[in-house]
Amino acid sequence: xxxxxxxxxxxxxxxxxxxxxxxxxxxxxxxxxxxxxxxxxxxxxxxxxxxxxxxxxxxxxxxxxxxxxxxxxxxxxxxxxxxxxxxxxxxxxxxxxxxxxxxxxxxxxxxxxxxxxxxxxxxxxxxxxxxxxxxxxxxxxxxxxxxxxxxxxxxxxxxxxxxxxxxxxxxxxxxxxxxxx
Ligand SMILES: [Mg+2]
Ligand SMILES: [Zn+2]
Numbered sequence: 001x002x003x004x005x006x007x008x009x010x011x012x013x014x015x016x017x018x019x020x021x022x023x024x025x026x027x028x029x030x031x032x033x034x035x036x037x038x039x040x041x042x043x044x045x046x047x048x049x050x051x052x053x054x055x056x057x058x059x060x061x062x063x064x065x066x067x068x069x070x071x072x073x074x075x076x077x078x079x080x081x082x083x084x085x086x087x088x089x090x091x092x093x094x095x096x097x098x099x100x101x102x103x104x105x106x107x108x109x110x111x112x113x114x115x116x117x118x119x120x121x122x123x124x125x126x127x128x129x130x131x132x133x134x135x136x137x138x139x140x141x142x143x144x145x146x147x148x149x150x151x152x153x154x155x156x157x158x159x160x161x162x163x164x165x166x167x168x169x170x171x172x173x174x175x176x177x178x179x180x181x
Pocket of ligand 1 (some may be wrong): 009010011012014126127128149
């Protein structure tokens with residue numbers, strides 16, 4: 001089994017980032033996300049969320065509520081006839097110095113192994129430097145920055161977005177770029 005995927009940061013990339021989102025009703029899709037994911041899915045990309053959720057390790061997000069939050073995300077995507085195929089999450093705090101927190105590539109590598117994903121055919125999309133670096137370290141074909149969430153600040157600080165192969169205003173713009181490759 002050989003699959004290709006688009007790895008997606010969650011907060012600030014797919015949804016509004018209120019900071020330690022811990023209730024399903026706080027999950028609000030950003031504009032263009034449903035359409036962008038639908039376009040990628042139709043071209044055969046698996047959709048994999050790779051997300052640092054240190055709020056769990058900090059005790060700010062009950063681990064049991066994450067499945068509800070992610071069900072809410074799936075419900076919001078349903079009208080676009082698309083769903084996230086897999087979630088790979090890190091619950092650690094930065095000071096835990098774990099193996100999985102982005103910019104480390106482990107979340108991507110673990111998901112790739114579980115789902116039979118060929119990384120050289122896959123992309124990473126996010127709003128922070130740590131997303132771009134994780135995609136590069138994992139050996140993705142490209143890491144792409146979106147100007148939502150922290151994306152504009154990441155871009156402004158030029159060196160921070162240095163490794164991004166493309167910067168788009170919205171997820172649909174980034175998806176369109178991928179589909180032109
Ligand atoms: Mg983010
Ligand atoms: Zn971790």
